[in-house]
Amino acid sequence: MTLSIWRYSHLGFALSFSVFILLASITGIILAFEPINEQVENHHISSVAKEQTVANTIAVLKKEYIEVVSFEINTHNQALADVVTKDGENKQVFINPINGKIIGIPKDTHPIFKWTTNLHRSLFLKKTGRFIVGLCSLFLCLIAITGIILICKRQGGVLQFFSKIVKENSNQYFHIILGRWSLIPILILTLTGIYLSLEKFSLLPEKTINYQIDFDNIKAEPKTEVENFIAFKNIQLKDVKQIEFPFSDNIEDYYTLYLTNKELVINQITGEVISEEVYPLSKLISYYSLILHTGHGSILWSLILLLACLGILYFLYSGFAMTLSRKSTKIKNPIKRNQAEITLLVGSEGGTTLNYANAFHQELLKNNAKSYLTHLNKFGNFTSLKKLIVITATYGDGEAPSNANKFLELIKKHPIQQEFEFSVLGFGSRAYQHFCKFAYDVQETLQQLPNSKEALKINTINNASFEAYTEWLNEVSNYLDVKLNIQKKDLGIKKMKTSSFKVLNITSKEKQVDNTFLLELSSLTNKKFNSGDLLAIYPKNDDRERLYSISKTRSNSLLVSVKRHQLGIVSNLLHQLEKADILDAAIVPNKEFHFPKKANKVVCIATGTGIGPFLGMIENNQKNIPIDLFWGGRNEASFSIYKDFILKQQSNRKLKNIFTAYSRTSTTKTYVQDLIQQQDTAFAELLENKGVIMICGSVAMQKEVLKVLDSICKEELKKPLSYYENKGQLLMDCY
Incomplete structure (x- = not known):
């Protein structure tokens, strides 16, 4: 239930303000180029200039110009001065603070940036627009937060936030990948946008800066040269936002320094600090909110904001595309629910499992089977039910999909009265700790019903494998006595x-x-x-x-x-x-399933032809990484076509050890999982020391091997096998 709340909240926020979020993203992309353009103009000051003191800067300016009105380091990291040149011209210029020379003339903001800024800030609707934009920032922030929660639930917890993502389809995969990496920039964009909007509407506490100056006691002595002012000598340009120069030589006129954290009033004759006002926290937050929201002063941050805005556009597209894909698979039931002998119940989160279930349903109908397909949450009384087939995915940390989260309660409220047979097919990914857990929960619940009989053992499919699905089709085809022919194109796979x-x-x-x-x-x-x-x-x-x-x-x-x-x-x-x-x-x-580039040891486990990919991996082991091979077959003769190659690689030191298990010998039958169990301590040390285990072969072998490895991990390392799998230490390709 909680999953549905977060998903519908996430979708609802996106739908409510999708148009405004789209406008904000597009205008944000355009505005991200403004600070980049300013930086490319090469009028920004160097890191050396930032280390220069205010005393040296003012001395240079006074020497270079007849009069200096003001000097500032703007948000684009440019030194801008309002001066009167020796020719008597009043100019606003970009200067080099080290020598005071003019390096450029400010240009008017390009009309496209002015127009886009107005659209971005207020939608040309003045205060109403400002309010809408602020609300849009709030909703985008909520979308990001609910997105974080959904990723955590999908990945199996906060600690798995950056763990491997199962790629069901491109939209879903990149929606999560980009969401994880653009999370911080988007949160910064939205939170600063909210703050700036609140500030614009005067909804935040504001403290006015009032200088406390005792003009009657301003000192005129000792007269000190500006380059010797102690305050100026102790302040570097990196801490300066603006300097206002005195209007005249009158003792009551003064220097005003606007720093990043406070304002200083300096006696222009003695250099004494006659007033100091520290900025309140709100003013500091306001300043840095503007810098972080606009990207001024940093090409790198501007590029990050640009990518974040592009990411938001992709999220809008992929989010709605995924939503539509969930709705696109239409279930057609020519047979009424109370006339159906075969009932198919499906639990699907992203739509993939529903596609597989629907293809199976359509194939049954072609064979004139009385089949009825519906969501698990729509379970009720099926009076003609004889066979129940449940096809369900598992979401995140073992949870039910959103269209199946009520089933376990519903089946208790509406128990099936007649005798029936059932079978469960689970879709999931072994990258998650609780692989197909919900499918097993459903199986256990159905087993406990008094009138039920499990016709086929539970089957599980890893990463929507079509090959595993085909194997299940063959099994269920024999059970139902129908011919099933489902091809990839029936599932939309080209x-x-x-x-x-x-x-x-x-x-x-x-x-x-x-x-x-x-x-x-x-x-x-x-x-x-x-x-x-x-x-x-x-x-x-x-x-x-x-x-x-x-x-x-x-x-x-x-x-x-x-x-x-x-x-x-x-x-x-x-x-x-x-x-x-x-x-x-x-x-x-x-x-x-490629050979790991960084591993201090690799163990390859295979049965039969599963040894195939390992032959090339071993032969190309140029770094002579220690490799142990565990192989299972019928008997020693079964190994003959690989034996010469394996012995050669051992002599070349590309393969360290080979362990074989034979299941069809006159003596004791041995399987690869038996060999692993015998070397439990070695496998525990391998995983603890960041070694890698690779498995290739039959699914039946894979299941048994994983059981043994999981047991070893829990007993020896006090952690589940999934912990090491999520760290990339378990690679599998089984069929």
Whole structure:
């Protein structure tokens, strides 16, 4: 429920003032160029000049000009003086404080900046516009704050704010990425905007500066040269905003220094400080609010504000795009809910899980199945229900999606009276500590119902993997006795553009064990790739890609480890290839499964053909980082096609240790998770010392290995495995 409140608040604030936020962002982008332009003009003072004392500066000015009216360091970091030159001309000029020379003449603000400033500040509506702009700043601040809360909830807590983000779609991914990095500039922009608006409407306490000067007791002696005034000698230009010079030689006229934190009145004859007024906190906040809000005086900060405004524009676009995408998937139910024998309940936060559930629903309808699809929060009495299939995502730290957060209560209020079978499919990401937790909560609740029977064990899908989804479809297809054919295009996923690869080598038939072989390819179009990337292959008349983890050899060829399946279309296609044959395929970057650049040790865990990407990683281990390989197969013969290569890499010191587990031997059956358990202390030390574990192979193996690793982490390190995964110490590519 709380998730919905924050999400609707976030969306509501954005919708309420979207037009004004859009205007503020666009005008902010334009105005960010004004201070940049001023700095580029090269009239700003140097760091050396900032260290110069007021005494030296005034002495230089008095020597260079007949009269000096005022001198200031403006918000653009320029020294601006109002002087009377030796030619008798009264001028306002940019000067070099070190020698007093004129370095430029101020120009009028460009009309575009004047016009944009008025629009940005008041929308040309005077006080009404000022009020709207101030309110807009407040709403934008609230949007930023609710956005922070949503990111924290999504990532699993405040401490995970900057942890890895799961990329469901580009809009969602970059909305969060940019939101995290532009958070501070946006908060500064909005808070300073709010403060300046409150100040404009006199809603803040204000203290008037009144000089306490006893004119009757102003001293005329001892007369001191201005360069010897102690106050002037102790103040540097970096602390000066403005200096007002005396109008005459009259003793009652004086110097006024406006510093960053106070104002001083100086006797022009003796140099004595005759009044000192420290600025109240409100005045200091006002000054720095203006500087921070406008970016004056710093090209770097102006560029940051420019990027922040561009970010706000993107947030408006991506936020509304995500909202529309959640609404875009229309559920069509030709079968009424009380006539449906198969009820599909979906829990989806960003819309991805709903797309997968809806594609499954439509495929059932094509097969004349009496299917009904609805959100988990719309659960009620389904009188004809025989089979219940729940497809749900998990949000953030194990929470229910916003359209499923009432289900666990609803099913208690409306228990299913008749006997029924159920199955649960969970979508989530292993980057989060509570992977698919809500799906497991639903499963547990359904198991406890008296009339329920679990037809299929709970399945989970990591990062919306289409391959894992396809495996589940095959399983549920057998269960429902229907033929399901869902392709990527049905989910809005476009087919990749393929290129040509030439076959260099393939394991000869007589050397193949367990129908496994190595295929070496060369890209005819010089495609770039790395070990750990994927090779996508499309059968004829089928948009469903088959993905294979690949290795990059030292000779820049591509190596794939393939297991031939009797009914496997693609594996048989690859098995029939011969040297010099051409294969059309596509490279799919998989940056999250590349060999770590900074690791003091790496452990690679694989079963069967999952060893494929590790072959290239080991061969290209130029820094000789210690690598241990754990591999599981049927028997020792299964390892034969990799053995020579592995032994060679060991002798070259690119691989330190190899541990094998065989599950089909006459003696004790061993699995890779058994080997890991036997070396629990070594694995704990590896993670504690910032080592990296990489896993590639079957999902079944992955689940068992993760259970063992999580147990080791909790017992030995007192932390969950997810802690190390979020630090990039656990990399996985399983299928």
